[in-house]
Amino acid sequence: MNKILKDPLLWIFLIFSAYPFMPYIGSFISLGSELLLWFVFALGFNLCLGQTGLPSFGHGAFFGMGSYAAAISFLRLFNHDAFVMPILAGIVLGAAAAALLGWLIREKKGVYFAMLTVAFTQVCFGIAFRWDEVTGGEAGLSGVLRGAFFGLPMNNPIVFYYFCFLVFIVCAVIIRKISRSCFGLSLQSVRQNPLRSQYLGYNIGLYKFSVYTISGGFAGLAGALYCLLTQSAYADVLDWSKSGDVVMATLLGGGTVSFYGPILGSLIFVICKNLISSMWVHWALLYGLSFVIILSFFPTGLMGIVKKKRNLEPRLRGNAPAQEQTRREEP
Amino acid sequence: MNLFSIQGLTKRFDALVATNDVSLEIEREGILSIIGPNGAGKTTVFNLLTGLLKPDAGKILYKGEDITGKKPYQIIRHGIARSFQVVSLFEEMTVLDNMRVGIQRNLGLMNRMFLEASNKAATEKSLELLELVGIAPLADHGASHIPHGDRKVLDLAMSLVSEPDTLLLDEPMAGLSPVERLRITNLIRKLSETRKIILVEHDMDLVFGISDSILVLHHGAILARGTPREIAANESVQSAYLGKEAS
Numbered sequence A: 001m002n003k004i005l006k007d008p009l010l011w012i013f014l015i016f017s018a019y020p021f022m023p024y025i026g027s028f029i030s031l032g033s034e035l036l037l038w039f040v041f042a043l044g045f046n047l048c049l050g051q052t053g054l055p056s057f058g059h060g061a062f063f064g065m066g067s068y069a070a071a072i073s074f075l076r077l078f079n080h081d082a083f084v085m086p087i088l089a090g091i092v093l094g095a096a097a098a099a100l101l102g103w104l105i106r107e108k109k110g111v112y113f114a115m116l117t118v119a120f121t122q123v124c125f126g127i128a129f130r131w132d133e134v135t136g137g138e139a140g141l142s143g144v145l146r147g148a149f150f151g152l153p154m155n156n157p158i159v160f161y162y163f164c165f166l167v168f169i170v171c172a173v174i175i176r177k178i179s180r181s182c183f184g185l186s187l188q189s190v191r192q193n194p195l196r197s198q199y200l201g202y203n204i205g206l207y208k209f210s211v212y213t214i215s216g217g218f219a220g221l222a223g224a225l226y227c228l229l230t231q232s233a234y235a236d237v238l239d240w241s242k243s244g245d246v247v248m249a250t251l252l253g254g255g256t257v258s259f260y261g262p263i264l265g266s267l268i269f270v271i272c273k274n275l276i277s278s279m280w281v282h283w284a285l286l287y288g289l290s291f292v293i294i295l296s297f298f299p300t301g302l303m304g305i306v307k308k309k310r311n312l313e314p315r316l317r318g319n320a321p322a323q324e325q326t327r328r329e330e331p
Numbered sequence B: 001m002n003l004f005s006i007q008g009l010t011k012r013f014d015a016l017v018a019t020n021d022v023s024l025e026i027e028r029e030g031i032l033s034i035i036g037p038n039g040a041g042k043t044t045v046f047n048l049l050t051g052l053l054k055p056d057a058g059k060i061l062y063k064g065e066d067i068t069g070k071k072p073y074q075i076i077r078h079g080i081a082r083s084f085q086v087v088s089l090f091e092e093m094t095v096l097d098n099m100r101v102g103i104q105r106n107l108g109l110m111n112r113m114f115l116e117a118s119n120k121a122a123t124e125k126s127l128e129l130l131e132l133v134g135i136a137p138l139a140d141h142g143a144s145h146i147p148h149g150d151r152k153v154l155d156l157a158m159s160l161v162s163e164p165d166t167l168l169l170d171e172p173m174a175g176l177s178p179v180e181r182l183r184i185t186n187l188i189r190k191l192s193e194t195r196k197i198i199l200v201e202h203d204m205d206l207v208f209g210i211s212d213s214i215l216v217l218h219h220g221a222i223l224a225r226g227t228p229r230e231i232a233a234n235e236s237v238q239s240a241y242l243g244k245e246a247s
Ligand SMILES: Nc1ncnc2c1ncn2[C@@H]1O[C@H](COP(=O)(O)OP(=O)(O)OP(=O)(O)O)[C@@H](O)[C@H]1O
Pocket: B013, B016, B018, B036, B037, B038, B039, B040, B041, B042, B043, B044, B045, B085
């Protein structure tokens, strides 16, 4: 019981269950939904970055594809009458695109990996921007409606918020389960020491491919929800700067050291983007600047600061005798 | 059939011939030591045998099967494992988790997806192996926070998780205290009862005391091979070593 009460996810769930009733911020209900879908996006992304050490700038593309898949399937395939199917379409396309890219670049490392994902995203953006018949080109697609889901009127923003909330709970639990599983530990081993990982029998290319696909599915899901939230899909969501956003938010929050980092990071990012931007047009300057300052002094991000404080004491205790013995005579 | 049957193995790094036309039969039992001056190409042979490096020429058969050009993760599945001269650990994990990563590899894929990393079976097996090598009390310490000797031992322990038939040990004694040396010597003896050990080591007392057979490498080529007694009496071996030390 005590253990459950100490679970940060529980507290995040509790806080967000009350979001629509909070003073001031509760009136921005679509902001709440956007936060939740961003949490899903960033948590899924962090399976790549934090867990496996894959610097992917391709997740904006998977997000965008999820968005388009939802819009296109709603408008063309299901004749303006579906709610769940467009979301599933988003997941499938996001995962499929990630699988394709992931397979091609599974053996690439570091900067090469990152650059290839950037290139992929740019290609997707180009296609979405030009291919008028399917994606609506520059004008994008609009007129996506939120129908009823089990009799619940999804066009009501509060009802839709709670739908996103439900999706977030399910995804957060699944993603945490993955990251704490044996598979998750293997992913960490790939990040920390790919050489040793191979020598323990891991086909690390296959692991990178798998996690990339899974993570792309979550990005596609988030994109589909974004399409339903904004009731449209534009090439903008595919732009590589979107990928930059999720990378920055994850790093800022401390995704490399904490499972909850991406939630904190995207909370800050989305609130800045939506609230502060309406007060001050140069908000990105402030956000970018604080990003640089925080990451320069605390490379592990905001959760890194919290963690360090908490871990300091036991670490020191565990270390003191060890440090003395490290110097030994060489043969 | 021999364990390893190596034919004409050659590896070049630009102009440097690190492994020079090495042909070698290795029998299934006992401890084979590979010695040679620094830079003789001992580690390179390990890298070739385990697929980290691709040979420029030559062929490696393991139990009659051609394993040339296979990747390390495939070679491991044939029952070959190695430890590293420069310790190679998961630095941000605890000692226990370092072991668990390898233990879990033996589970099925579905199990790995749904089983918690801290599951009981993996924990018990990990602790059992840590017990065997004598660092179980350090299980919960961070791998980067334990003394060098223990890190070296952990590196060795990690090479045992795949339950290999053949164990390649690359300077397992480097930087160990006398007490630890004794412990690891005994461990190697014990391990050699049930599997082949190929040992690279600079500690000559150990090498001559423990080996069934010794291979001497010099400039990437085989200089001599024989029992410890034969090697000790071999003049070209002595001059290779003395020549090295004199320069
Ligand atoms: N990846 C590499 N690229 C270039 N040269 C290499 C590489 N690996 C090894 N060498 C060179 O090959 C030669 C043999 O190296 P190797 O590490 O096999 O020697 P060793 O016998 O293990 O030596 P030591 O006793 O110092 O460990 C050395 O001259 C080394 O510099």
